[in-house]
Amino acid sequence: MRSFRYLDDTAILHLSEDKCIGCGNCQLVCPHRIFRIFEGKAEIVDRNGCMECGACAKNCPTAALYVNPDDGCGCASYIINSWIARIRGKAPSGCGC
Numbered sequence: 001m002r003s004f005r006y007l008d009d010t011a012i013l014h015l016s017e018d019k020c021i022g023c024g025n026c027q028l029v030c031p032h033r034i035f036r037i038f039e040g041k042a043e044i045v046d047r048n049g050c051m052e053c054g055a056c057a058k059n060c061p062t063a064a065l066y067v068n069p070d071d072g073c074g075c076a077s078y079i080i081n082s083w084i085a086r087i088r089g090k091a092p093s094g095c096g097c
């Protein structure tokens with residue numbers, strides 16, 4: 001999954017460090033290994049790898065994470081279309097947003 005990336009500097013992912021209790025759920029559920037836990041808090045270590053699937057925010061017990069896939073940035077559809085295009089030997093054509 002780490003080889004499928006979107007455009008740099010487009011992910012809306014936001015982490016409120018003051019709300020984070022360091023439970024590690026985000027690190028566990030993220031398919032792109034965006035987080036690490038350091039000194040009892042989550043850190044974003046690869047923002048540009050985020051596809052805004054929303055798994056981290058849905059599993060954060062303190063609402064410390066925010067993503068908004070409805071805005072069409074970091075779009076999962078683009079990544080999936082890129083994957084299908086690669087299998088078919090074609091160039092990715094976009095996400096349709």
Ligand code: SF4
Nearest residue numbers: 030050052053054056
């Ligand atoms: S939205 Fe998905 S890809 Fe992005 S950091 Fe959260 S779990 Fe990882």
Ligand code: SF4
Nearest residue numbers: 020021023024026060
């Ligand atoms: S899931 Fe939320 S509270 Fe838990 S480590 Fe991640 S950001 Fe912090």
